[in-house]
Amino acid sequence: MIELGVFGLGIWSPGFSNWQQFSTGLSKGDWLSGGSIQAVQAPIGELRRAPQSVKMAVEVMRQACEMASANPADVAVVFSSSMGDMQISDYLCHTLSKTPRLVSPTRFHNSVHNAPTGYWSIATQSYAPASAISAYSHTAPMAFLEAAIQAFEEDRQVLLVTQEGSAVPALRVSCPSNQPFSSAFLLAPLDASSSPKAIIRLSVARESVDWPELPRELQQDFLGNPGARLLPLLSVLALNESQEGRSTHNETGSNSEGWAHLEFPLSSNLCLKLSLISEPGPS
């Protein structure tokens, strides 16, 4: 069992470009239409030629660090996506299916799964450890567990990214993702002086569980997106910031064991249990 603080959050999708817009959307049903990642405030320069997958990731990482007032160069990174950049895989496989097989060198080096952490490291001058993982349909909760264990065992801030782009037709067989989505969590162990936005207690159980339901208005866009599987957690955190949210979680049972509980499958026989165990501080 681990107790960790969530110190920062970041989120991006065409319908909400930051945490505030996501919270507003959830509480008022007021979503953006067709936001563009070109508008991100991420450091430019190095990122100008980066693919959308990198821009999305760097944007949510920047947001989470900003919310946490964390120095980006101090945080280890765990990036996660089930498929990696499907646009680049699609480009490579199409290009290689005909002759001459002329591959773009830039797209090739951008095809590595850790491209977002590479660009992040360059943009923020961070020499911190960076990982990039996949666990197929269980990628997001597995990455949360991996990041939490790293934060706890290494006693350091870890920035987790869960994301997936929208699927290209041929790869929908593995990933029927309709809309791009990216989210970031800045996790760190608790100490006396820290003031996290939320405190999460997490454990792994030998239980088979179903995925928690996504908020109804987000289901059509994100049901097939493995990077968006933690949306129920993000929603609880966002709604808790508003008055309506406070009454919601009171109705669902606030008690000494925590005011919200969520279970995510890690496989067919294991689950990740998350409990939010105290009110987040004022934002």
Add this chain to the structure above:
Amino acid sequence: MRLAISSYTATSAAGIGLSAMANSIASRSSGLRPNDLPECDLLTWIGRVPSVEDTCLPHHLEHLQSRNNQLAWLGLQQDGFLDTLNQLIERLGADRIGVVMGTSTSSIGRTEEAYARLEQSALMPEAYRQPEVHNLHSPGLFVAQATGLKGPSMTISTACSSSAKVFASAARWIQHGLVDAVLLGGVDSLCLSILYGFNSLELISPDPCRPFDVRRNGISIGEAAGFAVITRADLAPESKFELLGYGESSDAYHMSHPHPEGKGAVLAIDRALKRAQLSAQAIDYINLHGTASRANDLVETYALAQCFTDRTLASSTKGWMGHTLGAAGILEAIITLQAMANDLVPGTLNCDVPDPEFRFPILQSNVVQSIQYAMTNSFGFGGNNATLVFGRIHD
């Protein structure tokens, strides 16, 4: 907590299984061959494992058909690895053993084949509609299903450091008590994306690669599958080697070019030594990343010169099987363990004249020597570095 390496196996162009690889290394015979990969017309040498395409997956794994998973299956059959694993499963339980695999390209070779046969609707033909194959976790899914392991499972993909970083994640999982043991490893197989991709970057050699030689002119691409079981030392008292340290870092410099002074490499080495509580002086042997690219080899000697004295032997073994990318970390970890087991330090095959620009001496010939502490370096695109330290366990 002490972490033992209780079993391991490796398959590459240098040999299928440990004894074949040991013979290749002792006799200094390379497994590199002129490129004969079907559909690939590049003038280069490759480290192809000859029997991969003839390896049949058992019926219950047929839905995971890909060259990468065939190579994984071939690798798992060697050195009694599965028998030893089954004994461990009986003792600990399948859900107390995790799976952490490393790969650069997963099963993208199979995806390439599907794209060459796309239907009018832009969909894959029926035989290629394999959800668990066309994703980055394909090696982790395959290994879990092939072994029956039920613990947490993930795949790390950080280019050429992937299967070195699996040791760091596995160590944290065990230290935390998430699991008692982890089956870790790496599998990467030859595919068009990698060959034409590295060709586009002008990084592949038309000749067999010559790590650290003054005439080195690029890498040879290889394929490999390597596996190890790492466990709490008290659960595997017969183990001969332990993982003492790991160091991870980023370069903060360039997506496909190493930091010019090797800053990220030095940080990875320092962090690994610190965790191992060893001085650089204590390291007897380092298996280098040593790809035979102009930049990597030069910069790696800069990093070595900042950390070590010449009492430490250092060599690259990529002349035997080429650069096996996401499998290089585990493969070279196993080569390092084998060097300790056999008291035979491999030299650098195909390095005839070391580059005078180097700031650290490179071991060219094999040397008979006992090793107490050894290290291995893995550096990947995106400036992603990992260094591991292993030690011999005394009776």
